[in-house]
Amino acid sequence: MKRKYIGIERKEARWGFAFTVPAILFFSVFSFYPILNALYTSMFDKRVLSLLPPDFMGLGNYTYIFTSPDFWNSIRATFVFTLGTFIPIVIFSLMVATFMVNLKSKQARGFFQIAFYTPAVISSVVAAAIWLLIFDPRGLGNQWVNALLNTPGVDQKWLADKTMVQVSTMIVYFWKYIGYFVILFITGLSAIPPAIYEAATIDGSSKWQAFWRITLPLLKPTVVLVSIMAMLQCLKTFSTQYLFVQGGAPRAPINVITLNIYTTGIRNQRIGRASAMSIVLFLIMLIFTWLQFRFSKSEEVEY
């Protein structure tokens, strides 16, 4: 009896292993090996075309990038973009989501949901291409802003000025992802039981008070998680900046880390240096991911 029992367990283990091995092999080759390889390569002066074996240089690539104004500029560009994008996205999408759950008509809510989400459906390259034309000196961007500010004929230099081009990339991202974050917040808001609001109304609270005293505190975990998610997204941004540079915008103000890795590693063939940048990017994102896990564990709310 006992033997047979072990036999079944063994058999089960064998099948379980067989089902998971392909994925493990895949992740070993295409995730673990590359990140370890990046760590290793970042210690060498490796170039693609060189026939000589690469020189070991310890932390040389790191001291190089951390003393290079170009890399600091990339860190600056990445963080400016991240902060300038995620803060407005989180605030606006929370506002829009609150408005939407207060809509009485279910159809209207569904309609707005789909409409707001549509930009998230198209690819980021298409989004950047559309906005490249809108930001043309003679394009819609200038016409809209001049109509709003009543300043006819002014060119805002969307793609030419070094501050404006950063704002422009943020607008593209904001436009593309606002609907996505609205939906995340609607999910969070719908989880708050209506009974709490009813109780508050009976106690004489206004909608405004209810928002600040009930909704926001209960929604805090969602806000934190959504913020970190948005930040992680923004730190990896590439397509918009790449397309804007291809379209003739100045590189330096929007030379985010990913774009710098690409230029250094692929165009300039400095693999070692690009690997060091990759490791830095990885560590930055790791810190945020760690924060995310920490918050998702400690911030559970029970209704």
Place this chain on the structure above:
Amino acid sequence: MEISIKRIPWASIFIWTALILVFVFTVMPLAFMLTSSFMTSRQIVRMPFSWIPETFHYDNYIKALQGNDGSWIFPRNVFNSLFVSITVAITTILIASITGYGIAKFNFRGRNLIFMMIMATMMIPFEAIMIPLYMVATGLRMQDTYAGLIVPFLVSAFGVFQMRQYLTTFPSEYLDASRVDGLGEFGIFWRIVFPNCAPVIATLGILSFRGQWDNLLWPLLVTQSEKMKTIPLYISKFAEEKLTDEGAMMAVAVIASLPMFIMFGALSKYFIGGSAVYESRKG
């Protein structure tokens, strides 16, 4: 006595105005893409902009397909994008479901370790490993091939995670009953488990398809010849050629967006539900 005066519903007027403004902001650029794809370049940058094309300028679509150099490479690029995205969606669904099933329903030593390892890969951003991956692809001679475009994305850790979460609640009695009935382990997976994963399959399929349809960075590294390029690269080339023809560029954009719009129209609940699922993963 109360005098019945209808109070003006300021709150709801405010909400509607705000939502309509957001609506205008999100939809205008898409409308601009569509309408300008039928305009001549001169009309696109005319001030003030008129939203209705003077004449429906279908030429843009021909130019889009033909390319600036007249090579007609775009249809091939569309095919590449479709082929890569569909293949990745299929392999992700298959491998993620079988792996998720193995982790959820089988007891074996190292199971938790394997699961933790797969989860850990979610912390490795693609952007940080693209350079070594490029070296791997070069080493395996996958540059400029479909294999090179597809293989690094065969399965996603997020997919495995979703499938595992979903299948943990799958009743084991069904599996045992099928075993008693003499169905082999692979048969159980394929005939009993897999068909029951439909909701996850839909969201995961859409997510993986979109991921590759949208992918600019990896094809930029791994492809060299025009005939292996995908749609995002074709669009970036259009932008690079100094916006030679704005109308044709928007026609390309419309063609590139069509499959996504069709999918979104038919399966919008999986798109929107998918983002909710994504949050619950984090939460």
